[in-house]
Amino acid sequence: MMRDTALLLRLYWRIDRRDRGGLPVAARAAYYLTGLAFAAFSGFLGYFAGQLVTAPGTPFALAEGLVPGLLFTLLLLGLLFTGFNQALAALFLSGDLERLLVAPVDSKAVMTAKLLGRLPSMTIILLALSAPALLTYGIGTGMGASYYAGGTVLLLVSPLFGLSVGALIAMLLVRVLPPRRLKEHLGAVYIVLGMLLAVGIQVPRLMGDGEQIDPQSAQALAGVFDTIGQLPLPSMWAGRGLVELGHGQVSLALGGIAVYLMITVGLFAVTALLADRLYLSGWLRMQSSGMARRGFEEGAGLFGSSSLDATLAFKDWLLRLRDSRQVATLFSGVLVAAFFAFIVLRPNRDDGLLSLSQSAGAFPGPAWFSALVSPGVIVSGVVLFAGWGMFNRAAINALALEGRAFNVLKAAPVSARQVLASKILGVVVPYSIVVSLLLVAGRFLVAYSLLWMPYAWLCLLIMGYGLLTVSTSIGSIYVRLDWEDPRRMTTQKAGLYNLIGTVTYGLVTGVIALIPYLLAATAPAGTLFYVVLGLLVLLGVTWGLRQWLSRRVEMVWPALGS
Amino acid sequence: MNNLIEVRGLRKHYGDLAAVAGIDFTVQAGEIVGFLGPNGAGKTTTIKLLTGLLKPDGGTALIDGHDIQAAPLEAKAVIGFVPDTPNLYGKLKALEYLRFMGQLYRVPRALAEDRIKRMLALFDLTDVSGNYLEGFSHGMQQKVAIAGALIHDPRITFMDEPTAGLDPRSARLIKDLMIQRRDSGNSVFFSTHILEIAENMCDRLIIIDKGQLIADAKVEELRRMQGRDDSLEEIFLKLTGGSDVDAMVQELANDA
Numbered sequence: 001m002m003r004d005t006a007l008l009l010r011l012y013w014r015i016d017r018r019d020r021g022g023l024p025v026a027a028r029a030a031y032y033l034t035g036l037a038f039a040a041f042s043g044f045l046g047y048f049a050g051q052l053v054t055a056p057g058t059p060f061a062l063a064e065g066l067v068p069g070l071l072f073t074l075l076l077l078g079l080l081f082t083g084f085n086q087a088l089a090a091l092f093l094s095g096d097l098e099r100l101l102v103a104p105v106d107s108k109a110v111m112t113a114k115l116l117g118r119l120p121s122m123t124i125i126l127l128a129l130s131a132p133a134l135l136t137y138g139i140g141t142g143m144g145a146s147y148y149a150g151g152t153v154l155l156l157v158s159p160l161f162g163l164s165v166g167a168l169i170a171m172l173l174v175r176v177l178p179p180r181r182l183k184e185h186l187g188a189v190y191i192v193l194g195m196l197l198a199v200g201i202q203v204p205r206l207m208g209d210g211e212q213i214d215p216q217s218a219q220a221l222a223g224v225f226d227t228i229g230q231l232p233l234p235s236m237w238a239g240r241g242l243v244e245l246g247h248g249q250v251s252l253a254l255g256g257i258a259v260y261l262m263i264t265v266g267l268f269a270v271t272a273l274l275a276d277r278l279y280l281s282g283w284l285r286m287q288s289s290g291m292a293r294r295g296f297e298e299g300a301g302l303f304g305s306s307s308l309d310a311t312l313a314f315k316d317w318l319l320r321l322r323d324s325r326q327v328a329t330l331f332s333g334v335l336v337a338a339f340f341a342f343i344v345l346r347p348n349r350d351d352g353l354l355s356l357s358q359s360a361g362a363f364p365g366p367a368w369f370s371a372l373v374s375p376g377v378i379v380s381g382v383v384l385f386a387g388w389g390m391f392n393r394a395a396i397n398a399l400a401l402e403g404r405a406f407n408v409l410k411a412a413p414v415s416a417r418q419v420l421a422s423k424i425l426g427v428v429v430p431y432s433i434v435v436s437l438l439l440v441a442g443r444f445l446v447a448y449s450l451l452w453m454p455y456a457w458l459c460l461l462i463m464g465y466g467l468l469t470v471s472t473s474i475g476s477i478y479v480r481l482d483w484e485d486p487r488r489m490t491t492q493k494a495g496l497y498n499l500i501g502t503v504t505y506g507l508v509t510g511v512i513a514l515i516p517y518l519l520a521a522t523a524p525a526g527t528l529f530y531v532v533l534g535l536l537v538l539l540g541v542t543w544g545l546r547q548w549l550s551r552r553v554e555m556v557w558p559a560l561g562s
Numbered sequence: 563m564n565n566l567i568e569v570r571g572l573r574k575h576y577g578d579l580a581a582v583a584g585i586d587f588t589v590q591a592g593e594i595v596g597f598l599g600p601n602g603a604g605k606t607t608t609i610k611l612l613t614g615l616l617k618p619d620g621g622t623a624l625i626d627g628h629d630i631q632a633a634p635l636e637a638k639a640v641i642g643f644v645p646d647t648p649n650l651y652g653k654l655k656a657l658e659y660l661r662f663m664g665q666l667y668r669v670p671r672a673l674a675e676d677r678i679k680r681m682l683a684l685f686d687l688t689d690v691s692g693n694y695l696e697g698f699s700h701g702m703q704q705k706v707a708i709a710g711a712l713i714h715d716p717r718i719t720f721m722d723e724p725t726a727g728l729d730p731r732s733a734r735l736i737k738d739l740m741i742q743r744r745d746s747g748n749s750v751f752f753s754t755h756i757l758e759i760a761e762n763m764c765d766r767l768i769i770i771d772k773g774q775l776i777a778d779a780k781v782e783e784l785r786r787m788q789g790r791d792d793s794l795e796e797i798f799l800k801l802t803g804g805s806d807v808d809a810m811v812q813e814l815a816n817d818a
Contacts, residue, residue, distance in 0.1 A: 180696065292693075294655070294691070294692030294693050295688060297657055297692050308668075311662065311666070315658075318653065318654060318658070319653045322694075403651075405651045407645060407649065408649070408651075408710075409666070410614070411613050411614065411641065411643040412638060412663075412667060413634075413638040413666075413668075415634075415635060558616075559617070561615065
């Protein structure tokens with residue numbers, strides 16, 4: 001068995017290395033730089049936590065063992081997700097397991113090698129993210145040498161926990177859901193968690209008053225952490241044990257560390273031993289469940305529409321709403337938009353942009369300045385950003401949504417220009433509905449000139465159309481049609497060029513849209529003329545951009561999907 | 563005769579490799595033409611060039627009189643295409659996919675519904691037509707792809723390995739459909755590795771190897787040209803340089 005395991009591990013680890021090494025130089029450099037940045041941040045957090053815990057007279061009194069315990073707990077949670085994903089890919093979506101299981105190779109060797117196939121990558125990521133924090137925490141709290149030795153052992157053993165528990169969960173879940181559906185849901189969870197994390201990090205900074213935390217609050221917070229520390233989790237015991245080891249209390253330390261090691265290694269051993277049986281019974285369940293047969297359904301919905309644009313857009317929305325990963329991406333857009341709107345409007349806060357704008361009239365200054373920061377302008381800006389934020393991702397990924405079925409479209413008598421038009425229509429229609437509702441809702445929230453509302457509404461529709469045209473077109477030019485991960489439906493260039501394109505278009509058209517409003521503030525007699533002229537210029541710029549981008553998409557179209 | 567496909571000097575290179583090295587041929591209305599060649603000979607590339615999925619480096623391909631590059635929409639409107647791998651929209655139901663294809667090819671709604679019902683019945687898919695395509699086996703997806711390609715009653719049907727992965731009943735059905743299309747004055751241009759199908763079904767065979775056309779004739783003419791009463795398999799192996807296969811297998815057996 002050992003020989004077979006070693007043979008297979010050499011193969012998988014070589015594949016793992018090639019997967020990591022197959023990137024272009026620039027992407028690899030960016031990959032390493034990002035890793036370094038994360039490592040530096042992790043190191044900073046560890047040192048900061050060490051200083052916080054040991055600072056004399058700190059109101060934030062925490063047990064020393066809590067920080068490594070929390071670190072191990074978070075680490076294990078992360079590893080659990082990774083291990084689940086790895087097990088799902090290696091056991092159910094790889095395609096080579098059946099071939100290996102019929103070969104004259106010990107099935108336990110196959111399972112062990114499958115589970116450990118991505119161990120090198122996981123260990124590297126783990127070391128980059130956790131080791132710096134553990135190291136600097138030790139420095140910050142003045143630990144002895146045994147702390148670092150013990151920490152290294154605990155870190156290196158940790159992936160076994162994630163791999164084993166993740167694999168067990170995966171093998172149980174495939175009895176209920178098909179592996180591909182599970183993988184989709186896992187992708188959706190990643191997207192939502194990533195977004196929540198990104199937003200969550202901003203909350204304390206943006207919501208706080210900039211004041212020092214008071215001692216009572218600090219003590220209460222420390223109490224919460226202490227309660228977490230008392231939870232009967234092996235990772236917490238390991239954290240406490242490690243700190244005791246660092247202080248030379250070896251006999252006290254060994255208990256916690258030994259339990260952690262035994263559970264981790266034991267779980268992996270049990271998983272490797274049971275994996276072949278669990279895999280086969282799960283596989284049998286998958287085969288026997290079959291699919292519920294659903295027969296002919298009358299009524300064609302929008303597929304019976306006379307408009308090809310509507311048909312294509314309807315098809316896209318079916319694809320989006322039936323894929324949990326796409327739904328998660330849409331939800332993330334809504335979350336960002338809502339968060340941004342809340343931060344700008346910040347009800348009951350004096351330092352919110354809206355509050356500042358409402359008091360702008362109180363400051364001495366030219367009339368155009370007061371107009372520029374008037375509530376109507378601020379609300380319109382927020383509505384534009386919120387609407388664009390909700391549908392930006394859907395626009396960038398619109399063509400990529402075709403995936404490997406793209407050739408169905410390419411072989412059909414439909415031009416690149418028409419496909420692009422339908423993709424834009426598919427995001428602009430819901431955008432228009434959303435911004436119209438938000439603009440009306442904004443009027444209830446903040447009083448601004450009703451006379452200017454139609455102008456604001458038209459500007460929002462035109463600018464939204466332009467912004468979403470930029471995103472859809474750039475996403476089409478830099479599309480990836482063989483995507484598996486919905487976060488990589490376009491190339492990296494798409495993100496960069498979309499940012500440049502939308503910011504440039506947004507600034508230019510934003511200025512064009514504001515000029516009539518500002519001119520009207522200084523010379524009200526010509527208001528109607530300014531408004532009509534402003535809208536015509538806005539339309540002209542957007543139409544020109546649309547033509548240029550359509551031409552660009554037409555140029556790349558022949559090479560797409562080939 | 564009415565040429566539905568007219569290919570002149572068609573070329574396509576991938577880097578230094580000439581996947582299609584300047585080929586010429588025609589396909590007439592009411593013909594089933596088999597497109598044969600070893601793996602990597604350029605069959606799929608040629609079909610992709612003829613259906614407008616790839617842009618050629620040179621030469622022209624006229625589809626029912628329309629240049630596939632200069633007038634792609636007119637040319638594509640008369641084409642039905644079944645690729646070698648049925649990459650469909652997994653999140654659509656079979657019925658939705660067929661309705662979508664009907665719309666894509668501008669088939670009037672009532673006519674499309676009628677054809678969809680008949681196709682589903684023909685391919686034994688009616689009772690799973692409300693199921694998502696991602697849950698279908700390869701063979702079932704292939705059948706949906708074929709149904710989708712025929713929904714607009716195309717003048718020319720391109721099929722890349724159409725019977726791969728199909729059960730005998732479905733494979734027979736495809737063959738019958740091909741004959742029916744030929745008899746109604748349309749043409750079928752398909753690639754296959756199953757020489758028995760090619761021999762029995764095709765009015766003419768075009769053989770390609772290393773991107774070059776090495777034969778374009780009826781089976782009987784091929785036999786006559788080779789000067790013997792060989793099977794199509796023998797003729798194919800001689801033309802494509804695979805006639806030493808027997809010797810190689812014997813050598814392998816001796817080694818064992």
